[in-house]
Structures are given as structure tokens and as C-alpha cells.
Amino acid sequence: MQIETERLLLAACTEESTAEASVTGYDVRPHIYEHLSALRKDPSLLGWGAWFVTCKKTGEVIGDIGFKGRPDAKGIVEAGYGMSPAAQGKGFATEAVHAVIQWAFSSPAVKQIIAECHAENLASIRVLEKLHMELAASKNGMLKWQLQRK
Numbered sequence: 001m002q003i004e005t006e007r008l009l010l011a012a013c014t015e016e017s018t019a020e021a022s023v024t025g026y027d028v029r030p031h032i033y034e035h036l037s038a039l040r041k042d043p044s045l046l047g048w049g050a051w052f053v054t055c056k057k058t059g060e061v062i063g064d065i066g067f068k069g070r071p072d073a074k075g076i077v078e079a080g081y082g083m084s085p086a087a088q089g090k091g092f093a094t095e096a097v098h099a100v101i102q103w104a105f106s107s108p109a110v111k112q113i114i115a116e117c118h119a120e121n122l123a124s125i126r127v128l129e130k131l132h133m134e135l136a137a138s139k140n141g142m143l144k145w146q147l148q149r150k
């Protein structure tokens with residue numbers, strides 16, 4: 001499963017996409033392996049976990065984004081993202097997260113997308129603001145954001 005944007009190619013986390021990311025030198029972190037384990041048990045989770053973000057110009061995996069599971073009973077899904085330091089500040093995170101938000105809202109089960117970041121993480125705050133997410137709460141140094149289906 002893939003999503004293509006102007007500058008990026010997003011590949012849903014699978015055994016194959018993870019192996020490809022590893023070969024390119026991308027630091028595959030534990031949440032990816034946890035999702036792969038869950039995906040082996042329940043293939044319907046495809047897309048509701050991590051997606052690898054590849055720069056089309058260079059072919060390099062520059063980050064991973066995605067969701068922390070499928071939508072809950074209220075139709076809420078939580079998004080998360082991380083970009084390699086060299087890819088930060090170039091609009092890649094905004095472009096990639098926008099693409100997966102559109103993908104998620106294509107499912108009638110999704111009513112709201114939430115995200116959180118540290119209050120001092122100005123780069124993440126800016127990404128969430130650009131995506132028109134609304135600040136919903138602030139607690140213990142964490143900001144909680146939300147975006148309702150239109």
C-alpha cells in the first residue's frame with residue numbers, strides 16, 4: 001500500500017517495506033517492529049500503523065509517520081511522525097502527515113484525528129498548525145491536538 005505526493009512516496013509498514021528501509025540505512029525503531037508483530041496477527045491493521053516516508057528525488061527513507069492503531073469506537077485515530085534530522089525544516093513532515101490524514105479520512109470509520117507533542121517542540125507545533133489541527137488541551141508539558149472530519 002502506497003501514497004504518492006509531489007515530493008514523497010509513503011509505503012505502509014510491511015515486512016518488505018521494513019527490509020527495504022533497513023537496507024537503505026534507515027534506523028528502524030521499536031514501534032515499527034511492534035506494528036509488524038501486530039500486523040502478522042491481524043492483517044487488517046495494514047495502514048493503521050507506521051508508513052515509511054521516502055524522498056522521491058533521492059530515494060532515501062527520511063522518516064516514518066502513521067497511526068497508533070485503527071480508529072477506536074468513537075472514530076478517533078492518533079497520528080504520530082518523526083523525520084530524520086537532515087529532512088527537517090523542508091516541509092516533508094507537513095506533506096507526509098497531510099497525505100496520511102487524507103488517507104485516514106477516506107475511511108468512513110474515522111471521525112477525528114488526534115496528535116500530541118511536547119510544548120517546546122516548535123517544529124511539531126508548526127506542522128500541526130499548518131495541517132489546521134486545533135489545540136485541544138495542554139497538560140504536563142504536552143499539547144494535545146485534534147482535527148475533525150469536515
